[in-house]
Amino acid sequence: MSRPALEVADIFRSHGPAWRKAHAGHVSLEQLKVMSAIEHCRTAALGGHVARCADCAYTTIAYNSCRNRHCPKCQGAAAKDWLADREAELLPLPYYHVVFTLPAAIADIAYQNKAVVCDLLFKASAETLLTIAADPKHLGAKIGITSVLHTWGSAMTYHPHVHMIVPGGGISLDGQRWVSCRPGFFLPVRVLSRLFRRLFLEKLVAAHHAGRLSFFRNDIHLADAQSFTAFLAPLRKAEWVVYAKRPFGGPQAVLAYLSRYTHRVAIANSRLIAFDERGVTFKWKDYRIEGRDRYKQMTLATDEFIRRFLIHVLPKGLHRIRHYGLFARGACADNIARARELLAVAEPEAKPITAAVDPSKPTCPCCGGRMIIIEVFARDATPRHQPTAPTNRVRIDTS
Template identity: 70%
Template structure:
């Protein structure tokens, strides 16, 4: 049976080449994560010897990196997090909503990860809360759980947020629960239109404040007109 491939195997095989190809926009924390995952449970981190006093058999157990991004070290933590989220579930149906950044913005996000991912969360949550509170739609205060994914199924950069939403919410005065229709929560086109407007407004504000960085083939986007021109296709999407 073929052994499974781990993230650490990929980092060890291609990490050095990746770091060279993307030098300039990989942050120090990101480089530290790669190093930790590559060295996890190897001689590089040291270890200890486990021995049986009866048979004399012994083996070396290498130390783990304990980095919060390491999939091998954080498996138990992930299971605990999932159990805690399951405990939060309400006795209601749930909806799954996904907010995705288009390719034009994903390119910007790749060079400004912390800022743009934060915008993605803020714009997605504001969109859900605003439309749900509108009396033309649900007219209720809802709760959401949002999780960021930065890779797509093809293992390429594809930032998007998965939002899990209960099928209903509390009235503005907190007196009762309002249920959504069984198979319908909020209109997708209305959500998409508001999300696009909110996200682009916040992104342009970051650019005007000089907080975005651009490197390599995207260096020209530092100029305001070029940046706005780059976003035109996104504004026209429906």
């Protein structure tokens, strides 16, 4: 896949200094760090290395990645490493995709209290799924969950929700057998929705009583307990969106899905179309419309594009991928082994690492020979060696 003609980094480099000056005092340190990381990613500012082919002497310069979790260019490699670890955990059975979404009325509170509210979203959704699955009226088993937080809609508005990937069954509560769900049906969505609504609101009220929530601007009145109770009243009767998609075709389909979702950022470089005096034009999907008409283009003023991108910067320490139930990190390996035993399936064979799949041993794009690092240069330094003249080679973009 060729490199996109336009990147978020290009927009930040061009308009970032003026935007930061215009919004001085209203931009968080984490947001400033993200902008700096994206602007400098894979440039001489971060240093890099020079590699030469042992066979044909083809020479290339590779600049270091910023490795920031919000950078569109860095997440492809991070996703591959993460997926390699997850592949050994997959079970040979259908997997289901469940989405828990917070109502729009809570979006402002969530944005002003990202760390607290996103944590509550993770916990309430996981508790909901684990509770209903354990109920003998439904599945009667302990299940495993991989949960991924997204805070954006296709137009980069603030839209917090979690995507959950769940195998179609679990270990019985006594630990003696594997319990499979009905074909094509995991758990009743309406039951999940009602419990999720109750659990989340209980946790949100408890956070408010503990003084863990902050309110600003038009929401400042919600700091008062009575006002907050009145604000939540309509939400206790509204239908909360819990969406269960059709099961995946198999474990490999799960991996393909996870590779697209786990390390996604607010907008991929591949969705950018133009950057000019009118602003930034990009592709987006209108989920309210069915069919091909849902795919549209949107142009935002550059200031607004940057603002929307940065509202999805997560607080330091907030993990956006979490595991629950059988997949909880402490006991995951034992639980997976027990599940395989109950399903009577063998452990997957470990795949040997070869130069073709090992990113630490890249091959020459000209002859396929082994590339050897001949120089490492520091930040803002100029390498002593020069690269070979450009050829019609393929460059992989991980955005």
